[in-house]
Amino acid sequence: MTASHDVVLVGGGGAGLRAAIAIAEINPRLRIAVVSKVYPMRSHTVSAEGGAAAVISEDDSLDEHAYDTISGGDWMCDQDAVEAFVTEAPQELLRLEHWGCPWSRTPEGRVAVRSFGGMKNKRTWFAADKTGFHMLHTLFQTSLKYTSVVRYDEWFVTKLLIDDGRVQGVVAIELMSGKIQPILAKAVILCTGGCGRLFPFTTNASIKNGDGMALAYSAGAPLKDMEFVQYHPTGLPFTGILITEAARSEGGWLVNKDGYRYLQDYDLGTPEPKPVLRSMELGPRDRLSQAFIKEVEKGRAIDGPYGAVVHLDLRHLGSKVIDAKIPFVRELCRKYQNIDPVTEMIPVRPVIHYIMGGVHTDIDGATPLAGLYAAGEVACVSINGANRLGSNSLTELLVFGARAGRAAAEYASSQPDPNSSLLAQAEDEERRLERDFLHKTDGVERPATIRTEMQETMEQATGIYRSGEELTEAADRLRELQGRFRNVAVQDSSRTFNTELTTVLELSSMLDVAESIVHSALRREESRGAHQRTDFTDRDDERFLAHSLIYRNSDGSSRVEYLPVTITRWPPGERVYGR
Amino acid sequence: MDDYITMQVARYRPEDEDEPTFEEYEVPCHKEWVVLDGLNYIKDQLDGTLSFRWSCRMGICGSCGMTVNGEPKLTCAAFLTDYAPGPVRLEPMENFPVVRDLVVEMTDFMEKLTTIKPWIVRDEERPLAEGEYRQTPEELSKYKQYSMCINCMLCYAACPVYGLDPEFLGPAAIALAQRYNLDSRDQGSAERLDLLSLHEGIWACTFVGECTKVCPKDVDPAGAIQRYKLDAALTSLKDFLLPWGAR
Numbered sequence: 001m002t003a004s005h006d007v008v009l010v011g012g013g014g015a016g017l018r019a020a021i022a023i024a025e026i027n028p029r030l031r032i033a034v035v036s037k038v039y040p041m042r043s044h045t046v047s048a049e050g051g052a053a054a055v056i057s058e059d060d061s062l063d064e065h066a067y068d069t070i071s072g073g074d075w076m077c078d079q080d081a082v083e084a085f086v087t088e089a090p091q092e093l094l095r096l097e098h099w100g101c102p103w104s105r106t107p108e109g110r111v112a113v114r115s116f117g118g119m120k121n122k123r124t125w126f127a128a129d130k131t132g133f134h135m136l137h138t139l140f141q142t143s144l145k146y147t148s149v150v151r152y153d154e155w156f157v158t159k160l161l162i163d164d165g166r167v168q169g170v171v172a173i174e175l176m177s178g179k180i181q182p183i184l185a186k187a188v189i190l191c192t193g194g195c196g197r198l199f200p201f202t203t204n205a206s207i208k209n210g211d212g213m214a215l216a217y218s219a220g221a222p223l224k225d226m227e228f229v230q231y232h233p234t235g236l237p238f239t240g241i242l243i244t245e246a247a248r249s250e251g252g253w254l255v256n257k258d259g260y261r262y263l264q265d266y267d268l269g270t271p272e273p274k275p276v277l278r279s280m281e282l283g284p285r286d287r288l289s290q291a292f293i294k295e296v297e298k299g300r301a302i303d304g305p306y307g308a309v310v311h312l313d314l315r316h317l318g319s320k321v322i323d324a325k326i327p328f329v330r331e332l333c334r335k336y337q338n339i340d341p342v343t344e345m346i347p348v349r350p351v352i353h354y355i356m357g358g359v360h361t362d363i364d365g366a367t368p369l370a371g372l373y374a375a376g377e378v379a380c381v382s383i384n385g386a387n388r389l390g391s392n393s394l395t396e397l398l399v400f401g402a403r404a405g406r407a408a409a410e411y412a413s414s415q416p417d418p419n420s421s422l423l424a425q426a427e428d429e430e431r432r433l434e435r436d437f438l439h440k441t442d443g444v445e446r447p448a449t450i451r452t453e454m455q456e457t458m459e460q461a462t463g464i465y466r467s468g469e470e471l472t473e474a475a476d477r478l479r480e481l482q483g484r485f486r487n488v489a490v491q492d493s494s495r496t497f498n499t500e501l502t503t504v505l506e507l508s509s510m511l512d513v514a515e516s517i518v519h520s521a522l523r524r525e526e527s528r529g530a531h532q533r534t535d536f537t538d539r540d541d542e543r544f545l546a547h548s549l550i551y552r553n554s555d556g557s558s559r560v561e562y563l564p565v566t567i568t569r570w571p572p573g574e575r576v577y578g579r
Numbered sequence: 580m581d582d583y584i585t586m587q588v589a590r591y592r593p594e595d596e597d598e599p600t601f602e603e604y605e606v607p608c609h610k611e612w613v614v615l616d617g618l619n620y621i622k623d624q625l626d627g628t629l630s631f632r633w634s635c636r637m638g639i640c641g642s643c644g645m646t647v648n649g650e651p652k653l654t655c656a657a658f659l660t661d662y663a664p665g666p667v668r669l670e671p672m673e674n675f676p677v678v679r680d681l682v683v684e685m686t687d688f689m690e691k692l693t694t695i696k697p698w699i700v701r702d703e704e705r706p707l708a709e710g711e712y713r714q715t716p717e718e719l720s721k722y723k724q725y726s727m728c729i730n731c732m733l734c735y736a737a738c739p740v741y742g743l744d745p746e747f748l749g750p751a752a753i754a755l756a757q758r759y760n761l762d763s764r765d766q767g768s769a770e771r772l773d774l775l776s777l778h779e780g781i782w783a784c785t786f787v788g789e790c791t792k793v794c795p796k797d798v799d800p801a802g803a804i805q806r807y808k809l810d811a812a813l814t815s816l817k818d819f820l821l822p823w824g825a826r
Contacts, residue, residue: 038632039689041730042640097711100699100762102719102726109713133639134726141697141755153689176678205634238611241637332637335656448623492628494594497679500627 002423005150006030006412007405008170008185010157010212012040014132014394015376016191017139018092018401023409024146030409035152035172035183037207037502040140044193044205045397048132049244049328051124052394054089056113060121062086069392070570072118072284073356073385074529075545076225079568081363081381085392085399092398093125101138102127104325114325115249116391118284118577120277124391129244129328132394152183156502157211159429160188160219160372161422167219167371168418171429175502178495180433182426186412187371189404190216194355194377195513197506200455202352203235203242212378214509216359217516221367222549222561224380226513227521227531228356230388231464233288235351236337237306243329243348245390247341248281250325253313254288255345256300262310266291269578279578286387286530287577289350293464304347311345318342350464354393356384356530357520360549365404371411375404382547385565386529437501443489447504450481450488450511457481458514462521467534471522478515482556485511516558520548523560541572584608584659585666586617588629591677599677601668602626608663614654615643618669618681631681638795641729644736645681646670651736651793672736685732691748692730695756695774700767718763725758725803727796734790734800746779750790750800753781757803776811784808 007023009016012034023032034040055065065086070077097103097111104112104126116124127134143149154175161169161182169184192212196204217223233254234243248254251274256262261271261280268287269279276282292310295301301308314322314329319342322330333341358380365373365381376397383396461474485508492500526540527533546562553559583605591599604625606617615633622629633643636655643654648668659667675683705712734750735741741749756775760768775781784804791801 038634038640038642039685039730042632042634042642044635044640046640046729047635047637091707094707094711098699098705098707098764100759100764102723102762103711105714105716105719107716109715109718111711130639130727133729137726141692142699144693145696145698153686176684205640206636207634239636335638446623447627490627492630494592494628494679496593497630497682499622499630503622503627 002182002184004184004418005033006185007187007189007408008033008035008183009189009191010035010170010215011043011191011193011378012036012151013043013191013193013376014045014136014139014397015401016189017143018398019189019191019375019405019408020149021139021143021146022402022405024148026406026409027413028148030148030412032149033152033183033185034149035155035157035170037154037156039153040151041137043136044208045132045136047203047205047242048394049129049242050116050246051114051126051131051391052093052135053116053119053124053389053391054093054395055086055123056090056111056125057122060123064120065089065123067570068119069383069389070385071573071575072389073387074539074575075572076228076382076385076529076547076565078382078566079570080566082383083568084363085383085396088399089395092395092402096135096138096398099138099142102134104128114246115275115277115282116389117245117248117282118278118389119391124249126246129246129326135394156505157215158433158505160215161425162219162369163419163422163425165370167369168422171426173501175497178498180430182423184418184422186415186418187373187408189365189408190359190372190374190378191376191401192378195510196352196354198455198458198510198514198517199352200452200459201235201240203232203240204352209506209510210513211506211509212374213359214512216367216369216372216374217512217552219369219372220552221369221372222360222551223516224357224360224547224549225382225520226355226357226517226550227524227548228386228529229352229462229517230285230354230356230530231289231350232285232353233292233350234312234348236332237304237309237347237349239336240351241332241336242351242353243312243332243346244326247312247314247326247329249275250321251275251317252281254281255311255313256295257302258300262295262300263288263291266294267578276578283577284387284389289464290532292350302347307349309347309349312348313345314341315343315345354388356380356382356386356388363403364407365400366407371415373404373408375400386531437490437504438493440490443487445484445488447488447500447507450485451507454478454481454511454514458517462517465532465534466521468522471518474518475515475522478511478518482511482515516550519558520550520560524548545572582608582663584617584663586621587666587668588621588681589670590629590680592679603666608659610660612659614647614652614657614659614667614669617659617667618654630679639729641731644672644731644733646672646736651733653731653733653795656795672732674736674738674742675732687745688730688732688735688749688752691752692755695748695752696767696771697755697759699759699762699765700770702766712764714763722758722761725754725761725798728754728798729796731795733793733795737789737793739787739789740783740785744779744783747783748775748780750804753807754798754800754803757807772811772814775807781807781811
């Protein structure tokens, strides 16, 4: 008997679980399935540290949160989406409080907030510095009480099923048995997260391969603003483990080899002993990462075994503040870097952290493909524009997870049962997986070799600063790697928990997403937010106050179109920090 | 030239062999490398057929628990140099059925998780318009420790009782029940206590304390279980003395 549901969620992280609960609450009769390649509590939401933004204080306002987000995004955000986001953010975080999330508290028992980069007021809710972990476990545990939610744990989705112009399910591999089967649905929501693993040095978990982006892209849905990739300014060298921005909001300093707070040289304000909002170490991530490159060029960084670093100095905070507010920072530094931030400075360098782009959706998470929705990092609504502010993404999972859930529930309620002709498509997909991978004996290219070359290409061409020349070379290189991928060798032909098969399928997704980033970046001949071109150094609102939409053509090539940014109340202006 | 270390890795491919075997691989023993890096080196460079789970590589997703030289460990937090000169012996976690190589089956735990009702139980839900529940830092600290569990399963691998009696709810599930019981927003402790007082709930634990020793997040499940037993004993004593109900 073929599995069939009303709504299938691909991915069981923050966005997927929030969407599942939203659907279960709206209409308990809808049959919901969460299909995830890992157990939901392993999802990468778990690694988020610093917090989740929503206006709660009386001296704060929704307009200020909106303005910070829009200016932080260098005016690439759709302002109607941002307004919906900041308006719904407080109730979403409050709902999580009611579900048991252990938010850190004031002495009076109210939810506490901390400052965060690019935010003019304190509005970041936090659960010490394991906010994503607590949010994810709260959502997962709460989801267990809804009997209409069934889970396909450790099922790997390989294809979207489309008939009659409508997405009507997926094909997935059950990892434990190796069974390949269709899971039909009236609507599908992609909640698969980002694609940091396209790069060699990233905070992202090994599961972040752009799977959902590639599924949508292959099915004909456009990817939006893929050129905007975020470097977080403070990663540990070698591992890429994130040292949260909260370390700076609690008062940490970034210093160069002379012990000098170098951000003052980059139009980010003047150094004060205590943190100042929207200034210096609390500037936006794109500007801080760019300042790092400039320091390296000036010879003022510190040489380390894994390249240049600067220092994050927390020593003046003392062990009491560190243990109370950022204990995970201390735990990670001790366990993985063998240093104690109470007495030593932390070596850090910018690290790939997040992609602002993603599957093109409207304000309700709907993609242009009927029946297909997306929410969370996989999607681009867009509220993050050209540079996301820290602590907006955890809130985004909730606001747009819930919105996508509600929209998909309404859509699914009006749809007929999935078409039985989809089963033939699913059989074709099984044959493709067998022919191209499981039963293939003549492959010669090692997957890890292709992956490493792709990662080096991406770091070289789509780093903090880019040029047309390097992007063109990268496009050629990726085309060559796509060719070599057709010759990939799969040693493992077994059905039981075949992680080489999933590795190769992930690599296939990553190559597609990598090409979409490079081509989108090549076409954007301006510098804005996280996309800095050395050959086009200024922002060009005349030509590029527009989202890029990249489509895949049937011959495998791509085309880029542009969609104007929605401006409601905040006309494009200068981004001002620290003055 | 780099130093190398021998990794002896348990292999089990149920389609091809009836029982596990060991294979040896030589991997570089870099100062920064953890056991998981060694496994990835094997998978990428030496033998693509080796299967294991991993994800975050920062000790928070709970995926990469295995038996390292006889001890349950998160392999992302176990440095290779600590095992020099080797060999390092890698096996799947104990007390679980093995699916393949280093991958164990944990559906039993996933089912047990739901039975302890790990969510806030309220007689009446507070409307969102009324804002947050007040919870002081002291109230938060009562359950915070038990909320830190990453479900890595090391405590089940270390628990001799779970090894003998798979019906036993086990350390992480009981600690999680306690996490909600001690939360000032929750009103479900009586329901959970009834459930946990059953044989396979808390009484099976003989307080070996191995769970607390292996926990990478200092959750102290053994403490949670002991405290639960005390609560259960007091409750049944009260039931006996005050049968008209004072709990």
